[in-house]
Amino acid sequence: MNQLKTSWEPGFGTIYTWFGMDKNGKIAVMVNNCWGWLPNALLSVNDFENLLDALNEYKWEESEKYTHYSPNKDGETLLDLYSSLVYKDIKSKKEIDSWINNKQFEPLSEINLPSRKGFFVYHGIEGDNPGQDYPVGYNGDTKMGDYFRYLMPTIYASIEDFPEELRHGIAISDTVDFTVDRLLDSDKIDEYFPRVYKNK
Numbered sequence: 001m002n003q004l005k006t007s008w009e010p011g012f013g014t015i016y017t018w019f020g021m022d023k024n025g026k027i028a029v030m031v032n033n034c035w036g037w038l039p040n041a042l043l044s045v046n047d048f049e050n051l052l053d054a055l056n057e058y059k060w061e062e063s064e065k066y067t068h069y070s071p072n073k074d075g076e077t078l079l080d081l082y083s084s085l086v087y088k089d090i091k092s093k094k095e096i097d098s099w100i101n102n103k104q105f106e107p108l109s110e111i112n113l114p115s116r117k118g119f120f121v122y123h124g125i126e127g128d129n130p131g132q133d134y135p136v137g138y139n140g141d142t143k144m145g146d147y148f149r150y151l152m153p154t155i156y157a158s159i160e161d162f163p164e165e166l167r168h169g170i171a172i173s174d175t176v177d178f179t180v181d182r183l184l185d186s187d188k189i190d191e192y193f194p195r196v197y198k199n200k
């Protein structure tokens with residue numbers, strides 16, 4: 001099913017994971033956590049949901065069609081901001097850092113995507129009500145759906161790490177810098193990512 005950009009809006013119960021490329025060619029996995037907006041350029045791609053499924057299957061090395069995966073980057077996963085809701089029982093960032101470090105050599109998971117695949121990971125601020133969740137470590141106003149930088153790689157992925165047939169499902173920015181920008185306003189997602197990748 002393809003939902004047109006004129007009719008789709010974020011809402012409870014449906015999580016989309018999409019991919020963005022910043023102005024320097026670095027790649028991020030963007031998890032909208034129900035409330036984050038998706039770029040209209042991506043929503044306008046024919047059958048975009050199946051395309052995102054194919055990209056995510058490739059990300060997890062579970063694709064039946066695209067089975068040539070990039071080598072392990074052998075980098076590190078660094079924690080930046082984290083959800084106050086998800087980690088409500090955690091006492092300190094140091095405790096999360098320790099948990100992340102222990103996950104580096106386990107089977108592929110979101111926690112070791114940065115170290116093994118070279119992806120940044122951004123999460124949408126979630127919750128049942130505004131203010132229930134916020135990115136710990138960020139000083140500034142936020143709202144549900146804003147994307148915060150959760151995990152960072154030390155060795156970076158690029159568009160070359162994806163099969164050519166899937167690259168048009170990656171949203172492109174000419175202004176965002178994943179190494180600098182810790183929070184992306186969900187309402188401005190079309191300004192940040194106005195187009196999708198086009199193969200040359």
